[in-house]
Amino acid sequence: MATIIDGNAVASAIRDDLGAAIGTLGDEGVTPGLATVLVGDDPASETYVNMKQRDCEEVGLNGIHVDLPGDASPEELYDAIEDLNADPAVHGYLVQDPVPEQIDYREVIRRIDPAKDVDGFHPENVGRLVAGDARFKPCTPHGIQKLLAAYDVETEGADVTIVGRSDIVGKPMANLLLQKSHDGNATVTVCHSRTEDLAAKTRRADIVIAACGVTELIDGSMIGEGATVIDVGISRVEDDSEKGYELVGDVEFESAKEVAGAITPVPGGVGPMTRAMLLYNTVSAASLQESVPVDLP
Numbered sequence: 001m002a003t004i005i006d007g008n009a010v011a012s013a014i015r016d017d018l019g020a021a022i023g024t025l026g027d028e029g030v031t032p033g034l035a036t037v038l039v040g041d042d043p044a045s046e047t048y049v050n051m052k053q054r055d056c057e058e059v060g061l062n063g064i065h066v067d068l069p070g071d072a073s074p075e076e077l078y079d080a081i082e083d084l085n086a087d088p089a090v091h092g093y094l095v096q097d098p099v100p101e102q103i104d105y106r107e108v109i110r111r112i113d114p115a116k117d118v119d120g121f122h123p124e125n126v127g128r129l130v131a132g133d134a135r136f137k138p139c140t141p142h143g144i145q146k147l148l149a150a151y152d153v154e155t156e157g158a159d160v161t162i163v164g165r166s167d168i169v170g171k172p173m174a175n176l177l178l179q180k181s182h183d184g185n186a187t188v189t190v191c192h193s194r195t196e197d198l199a200a201k202t203r204r205a206d207i208v209i210a211a212c213g214v215t216e217l218i219d220g221s222m223i224g225e226g227a228t229v230i231d232v233g234i235s236r237v238e239d240d241s242e243k244g245y246e247l248v249g250d251v252e253f254e255s256a257k258e259v260a261g262a263i264t265p266v267p268g269g270v271g272p273m274t275r276a277m278l279l280y281n282t283v284s285a286a287s288l289q290e291s292v293p294v295d296l297p
């Protein structure tokens with residue numbers, strides 16, 4: 001039976017550890033400000049944005065929310081972005097993905113001030129990450145690095161198979177793990193929908209990171225004995241519970257936990273870490289913009 005990796009606990013420890021840096025900024029009269037922008041009313045996105053605002057309250061960040069209707073024009077969103085770029089109280093912000101189809105997410109990202117891009121999605125920040133000089137590490141991959149470190153899972157020399165090549169998870173995860181650093185130095189395989197014999201690639205891995213958005217694609221038969229399994233996937237599957245849905249990962253937890261050495265659950269695994277690292281990046285952004293040096297965990 002595998003160790004169950006407790007993302008809520010590690011995220012909570014990171015929020016606590018951010019307290020010192022938030023205190024240092026506070027002594028200089030600075031409250032880090034994080035804005036979330038939601039276009040439309042996708043229920044999952046609304047949940048995430050509410051959780052992010054609650055996180056801000058909990059750690060003493062200034063949480064700001066900008067809501068635009070689902071039929072907003074690209075120009076309306078660009079105007080909101082310009083306002084956020086100009087607002088000195090906002091040190092970081094993000095535009096929740098996905099956006100409605102009349103809006104081009106790439107163009108949105110390009111308009112975000114890279115110094116406030118706490119998702120780390122702007123091409124300048126992506127370039128810096130790939131060059132080994134990251135300003136903001138994207139929250140989900142950074143959170144996964146912190147989870148692995150918290151459970152003493154060595155990445156150096158490890159064979160890591162990532163399932164998914166998205167710009168927000170798969171690609172930055174691969175880049176971070178490849179880097180010549182204490183939390184990198186892995187040998188990385190990145191799989192996607194055209195990969196042949198996926199099972200052979202996951203089975204040989206010391207660490208499997210599933211981020212494909214296909215519910216329970218990875219089962220125990222695809223996991224090597226003792227491997228660490230990180231399940232990023234989070235899909236809403238309708239059921240007859242009170243909420244009307246259950247959250248399901250990309251890994252079939254029941255069979256995978258029998259072979260894995262350690263495994264993240266869904267919920268309570270990677271999700272809370274993504275939110276904790278968003279707070280981390282916002283504190284870091286405030287420190288850089290206000291020229292107040294802080295110690296980050």
Ligand SMILES: NC(=O)C1=CN([C@@H]2O[C@H](COP(=O)(O)OP(=O)(O)OC[C@H]3O[C@@H](n4cnc5c(N)ncnc54)[C@H](OP(=O)(O)O)[C@@H]3O)[C@@H](O)[C@H]2O)C=CC1
Nearest residue numbers: 140164165166169192193211212213232233234270271274
């Ligand atoms: N817990 C968290 O904090 C977060 C969770 N998520 C969740 O993670 C999942 C992935 O999201 P995201 O990273 O945005 O990825 P995308 O949905 O943008 O892309 C999915 C990736 O998986 C690949 N893929 C799809 N089907 C298969 C398959 N059958 N075999 C192998 N690869 C496949 C796709 O390949 P191709 O490129 O060929 O299309 C693509 O690269 C979603 O469930 C999302 O909700 C996302 C972000 C944060």
Ligand SMILES: Nc1nc(=O)c2c([nH]1)NC[C@@H]1CN(c3ccc(C(=O)N[C@@H](CCC(=O)O)C(=O)O)cc3)C=[N+]21
Nearest residue numbers: 047048094095096097098119267268269271272274275
């Ligand atoms: N610009 C942008 N940046 C993102 O970082 C971003 C995004 N768009 N779009 C969507 C994905 C998804 N994502 C999650 C964040 C937190 C949880 C999370 O906290 N999950 C909890 C429970 C969630 C629940 O109860 O619904 C858990 O897994 O325990 C999940 C998923 C960030 N994303």
